[in-house]
Amino acid sequence: MPHTEFRSEILRHLTYTLGKEAEMATRYDWRMALSYTVRDRITESWHDAMRTSRDGRMKRVYYLSMEFLIGRLLEDAVVNLRLDKQAEAAMLDLGVDYDAVVATEPDAALGNGGLGRLAACFLESLSTIGTPAIGYGIRYEHGLFRQTFENGRQMEEPEDWLSQRHAWEFERPDVAFEIGFGGEVHEENGRCIWTPAEHVIASAHDTPVVGWQGSWSNTLRLWEARAAHAFDLAAFNAGRYVAAAEPGTLARTISRVLYPDDTTEQGKELRLKQEYFFTAASLRDILARFEREHDDIALLPEKVAIQLNDTHPAIAGPELVRLLHDERGIEFNASVDLARRCLNYTNHTLLPEALERWSEGLMGRLLPRHLALIARIDEWHARLNPGRTVTALEHGQVKMGELSFIMANRVNGVSALHTELMKKTVFSELHALHPERIVNQTNGVTPRRWVLSSNPRLSALTTDRIGEGWVDDLEQLSRLEDHVDDPAFLDAYSAAKRANKEDLAAWVKDSLGEKIDPAAMFDIQIKRLHEYKRQHLNIIETVALWQEIRDNPNADWTPRVKIFAGKAAPGYVFAKEIIHLINDVGRVLNADSVTSKFLKVIYPPNYNVTLAERLIPAADLSEQISTAGKEASGTGNMKFALNGALTVGTLDGANVEIRERVGADNFFLFGMTAEEVVERRRVENHAARAVADDPRLARALEAIRSGVFSPEEPDRYHGVVANVTGPDYFLVSSDFSDYWRAQREVDAAYRDTAAWTRAAALNTARSGWFSSDRTIRGYMADIWDIRSSRAFATAAE
Numbered sequence: 001m002p003h004t005e006f007r008s009e010i011l012r013h014l015t016y017t018l019g020k021e022a023e024m025a026t027r028y029d030w031r032m033a034l035s036y037t038v039r040d041r042i043t044e045s046w047h048d049a050m051r052t053s054r055d056g057r058m059k060r061v062y063y064l065s066m067e068f069l070i071g072r073l074l075e076d077a078v079v080n081l082r083l084d085k086q087a088e089a090a091m092l093d094l095g096v097d098y099d100a101v102v103a104t105e106p107d108a109a110l111g112n113g114g115l116g117r118l119a120a121c122f123l124e125s126l127s128t129i130g131t132p133a134i135g136y137g138i139r140y141e142h143g144l145f146r147q148t149f150e151n152g153r154q155m156e157e158p159e160d161w162l163s164q165r166h167a168w169e170f171e172r173p174d175v176a177f178e179i180g181f182g183g184e185v186h187e188e189n190g191r192c193i194w195t196p197a198e199h200v201i202a203s204a205h206d207t208p209v210v211g212w213q214g215s216w217s218n219t220l221r222l223w224e225a226r227a228a229h230a231f232d233l234a235a236f237n238a239g240r241y242v243a244a245a246e247p248g249t250l251a252r253t254i255s256r257v258l259y260p261d262d263t264t265e266q267g268k269e270l271r272l273k274q275e276y277f278f279t280a281a282s283l284r285d286i287l288a289r290f291e292r293e294h295d296d297i298a299l300l301p302e303k304v305a306i307q308l309n310d311t312h313p314a315i316a317g318p319e320l321v322r323l324l325h326d327e328r329g330i331e332f333n334a335s336v337d338l339a340r341r342c343l344n345y346t347n348h349t350l351l352p353e354a355l356e357r358w359s360e361g362l363m364g365r366l367l368p369r370h371l372a373l374i375a376r377i378d379e380w381h382a383r384l385n386p387g388r389t390v391t392a393l394e395h396g397q398v399k400m401g402e403l404s405f406i407m408a409n410r411v412n413g414v415s416a417l418h419t420e421l422m423k424k425t426v427f428s429e430l431h432a433l434h435p436e437r438i439v440n441q442t443n444g445v446t447p448r449r450w451v452l453s454s455n456p457r458l459s460a461l462t463t464d465r466i467g468e469g470w471v472d473d474l475e476q477l478s479r480l481e482d483h484v485d486d487p488a489f490l491d492a493y494s495a496a497k498r499a500n501k502e503d504l505a506a507w508v509k510d511s512l513g514e515k516i517d518p519a520a521m522f523d524i525q526i527k528r529l530h531e532y533k534r535q536h537l538n539i540i541e542t543v544a545l546w547q548e549i550r551d552n553p554n555a556d557w558t559p560r561v562k563i564f565a566g567k568a569a570p571g572y573v574f575a576k577e578i579i580h581l582i583n584d585v586g587r588v589l590n591a592d593s594v595t596s597k598f599l600k601v602i603y604p605p606n607y608n609v610t611l612a613e614r615l616i617p618a619a620d621l622s623e624q625i626s627t628a629g630k631e632a633s634g635t636g637n638m639k640f641a642l643n644g645a646l647t648v649g650t651l652d653g654a655n656v657e658i659r660e661r662v663g664a665d666n667f668f669l670f671g672m673t674a675e676e677v678v679e680r681r682r683v684e685n686h687a688a689r690a691v692a693d694d695p696r697l698a699r700a701l702e703a704i705r706s707g708v709f710s711p712e713e714p715d716r717y718h719g720v721v722a723n724v725t726g727p728d729y730f731l732v733s734s735d736f737s738d739y740w741r742a743q744r745e746v747d748a749a750y751r752d753t754a755a756w757t758r759a760a761a762l763n764t765a766r767s768g769w770f771s772s773d774r775t776i777r778g779y780m781a782d783i784w785d786i787r788s789s790r791a792f793a794t795a796a797e
C-alpha cells in the first residue's frame with residue numbers, strides 16, 4: 001500500500017477516533033492515530049488466526065504468567081508488519097517527527113525482569129511460528145516502579161503507564177468471571193460446595209501480539225479486578241461518600257500493583273489473592289473455550305496445554321481439579337489425571353527464598369476448598385508412589401514448587417546447567433519418583449525485537465550479506481562465518497557498532513550530562529540488582545583498576561566506560577547499597593582529571609526494555625558474572641552475544657551454552673564452577689583468605705571502607721565491605737583475582753581492533769541458536785505435544 005493511503009488512515013483516526021484537528025494534534029495524538037492505524041492491520045490477521053484455531057479445533061497453548069514485560073509496542077508492530085518505511089514516509093508527509101512520536105509511548109513494565117521478558121518473547125515467537133496461544137496475566141494499573149537517583153540513592157516512584165490510553169488493547173467488559181475468596185465449604189449429596197465470603201470480578205482486556213510478517217497473531221489477555229458491587233448507594237445517600245466507594249477500591253487493589261520483587265516471596269495475602277485471581281479467571285476462560293468447541297471432557301489434554309510460568313500460577317492445579325470435580329462432577333482421580341495432563345511447570349530459579357510457600361492458615365482462610373484439595377492431591381500422589389513421601393503440604397506450609405511438580409505433566413528448567421541442578425537439588429526426590437518429568441528448554445530471545453528492530457545497522461549489514469531469512473530462522477546467521485575474514489565485512493561490522501556507540505554517547509550526554517568517548521570500550525552490566533548477580537564484584541574491580549591507573553597514569557591503558565543499569569527491590573537493603581556505591585564511585589571517578597579519560601562509570605536510572613534496546617546494540621563487553629549455580633539461565637547474555645558483544649562471564653546458566661557455541665576463544669571465562677563454589681563455601685574464612693592473598697582486592701576494599709567514595713559519610717559502606725570480607729556467601733572475594741585476570745585479557749584483546757571485531761562478528765554468527773523460536777519449538781515437541789501450527793502446515797504442503 002502506498003504511504004499516501006497510510007497517511008489518510010492516520011488522519012482518519014486522528015479525526016474520528018481521537019476527535020482532533022491536525023493543526024492542534026500533539027505528539028500523543030499522532031502516536032495514538034498511528035497506533036490505531038497499525039492496530040487495524042493486525043486485527044485482520046488476528047481474527048483469521050482465531051478463526052483458523054477455532055475451525056480447526058486446534059490445540060492451544062495457554063501461558064499463565066504473573067509478568068509480561070512487553071515494553072513499547074508500536075515500533076515492534078511496525079517492524080513485524082514491515083510498515084517502517086511507509087509509517088515514516090506518512091509521518092514525514094504530515095510534518096510529524098516519527099521517532100519523536102514513537103518515543104512518547106510508555107514502556108509497559110508489567111514485569112520485573114527475566115521471567116517477564118521471557119514471557120513476552122515467547123508470545124511473539126508463538127505468533128511468528130503460528131501456534132495458537134493465549135498469554136494470561138494481570139493488567140496492573142501500576143507496573144514496575146520508576147527508579148530515580150537522589151544523591152546516588154535509589155528512589156521509587158509509582159509507574160503509571162495507564163494514565164494515557166493504551167492504544168493496543170481491546171476491552172472486553174462481557175468477558176468477566178466472578179472470583180471468590182474465603183468463606184465456607186460444605187457437602188451436599190456427596191459433593192463439596194464452596195461458598196466464598198467475598199467476590200471480585202475479573203474482566204478481560206485483549207492485546208493482539210503480531211508475529212513476523214503479520215501472518216499470525218495471538219492474544220495477550222490481561223485481567224482487571226473490579227468490584228462485584230462497586231458502589232454502596234445507601235452509604236452515599238447517608239453522605240458517607242468515601243465509604244460509598246470503598247467496595248470498588250478494595251476490589252481494584254488486586255490488579256493495582258506489580259510486586260516489585262523477582263526473587264523473594266512476598267509473604268503477603270494480597271500476593272496470593274493476585275495469584276488466585278488471575279489463575280482462576282484464566283482457567284474458567286480456558287474451559288469455556290474448550291466447551292464451546294468440544295463436548296467430550298476427555299479430550300482436554302489433547303486440546304489444552306497450560307504452561308505455569310514459575311510457581312506464581314501454581315494454584316492452577318487444585319483449581320482445575322475443583323472445576324472438574326466439584327463443579328462438573330467428574331470423579332476425583334479422573335479429575336486429577338486430566339488436570340495433570342494439561343499442566344506444565346517452568347522453574348526459573350533455585351534460590352530458596354524465591355520458592356513460594358504459604359502458611360496453611362492463610363491458604364485455609366483465603367482458599368479453604370483448595371487447601372483440602374491439596375491434601376487430597378498429596379494422598380493421591382502418595383498412593384501412586386508408595387514408600388516415598390514428598391508432599392506439597394508439610395509442617396503447616398503449602399510448598400508451591402512441590403505442588404506444581406506433582407500436578408505437572410512436564411517440568412522444565414531454562415538452561416542445561418540449571419536443569420541438571422534442579423534434578424540434583426530442589427527437586428531431587430521428586431525427580432527420583434518421576435525421572436521422565438524434568439526436561440530442559442534453554443531460553444531464547446526474539447530476534448525481531450532484539451536485533452531487527454533495536455539494531456537496524458547490524459540488521460541491514462546482515463541482510464545485505466546473507467539475505468533476510470535469518471529474521472525467522474536465526475541459525476542462518478552462521479552464514480556470516482563466510483564473511484569474518486573479509487576485511488570489507490569487518491569494516492562494515494565495526495562501523496555499525498561504532499555508530500551505535502555514537503548514538504548512545506549522544507544520548508548519555510543529553511540525558512545524564514556526562515561525556516563518554518565512543519572509541520572507549522563500552523562495558524555493560526544491565527539486570528536486576530542482586531547479590532548473586534554480583535554488581536559489587538564489578539564495581540570493586542573498577543575501584544582496583546582506578547587505583548592502578550592513578551599509580552601509573554602514563555601507562556597505555558585501554559579506555560573503558562563501565563555502564564550499569566538495573567533496579568533493586570525496594571525492600572532489598574543490600575542491593576540498594578550496591579547501587580549507591582556504584583553511583584558514589586562514578587561521581588569520584590568521572591571527576592578525576594587524571595583517570596577519567598581511561599575509566600568512567602555511568603548509571604542511567606530506570607532500566608527498562610526501552611533502555612535495554614538502546615544499550616545492547618552499543619555494547620562491546622557483556623558482564624555475566626553471577627556466582628556459578630545461581631543464575632538459572634539469563635537472556636540478556638544472549639541479546640548481547642547476538643549484537644556482537646563479547647562476554648566476560650562465569651560458567652553459569654546459559655553462559656555455558658553461549659561459550660560452547662561462540663567458542664572459548666571468543667569468550668572471557670573466569671571464576672569457580674558451580675561445584676567449586678559449593679566446596680569453597682566450606683573453607684573456613686574463605687573470604688578473608690582471598691583478601692589476604694590479593695593486595696589489589698584488599699586495597700580496593702579499604703578505599704571503599706574508609707570513605708574515599710563517601711567522604712560525607714565515611715562509614716557508609718562498612719556493611720558492604722564486612723559482607724564481602726566476612727560471610728561472602730556469593731564469593732565475590734574468592735572470584736576477584738580471576739575476574740581481574742580476565743578483565744586484563746579483555747583490555748589486551750580490545751587493543752587489537754581487527755581481532756576484536758572478528759570475535760564480535762563470530763559471536764553474532766554463532767548465536768543463532770538462542771532464538772526464542774527455537775525454544776518454542778522445543779516446548780512444542782517436548783512439553784505441549786503440538787505438531788500442528790501454521791509453520792507445520794506450511795512445511796507439510
Ligand code: 6GP
Pocket residue numbers: 113114115116118261262263310348349354414443631632633634635653
Ligand atoms: C529469571 C532467572 O533469574 C534468569 O536467570 C532467567 O533467565 C529468567 O528467569 C528467565 O528464565 N527468574 C526470574 O525472573 C524470577 O522471577 C522467580 O524467578
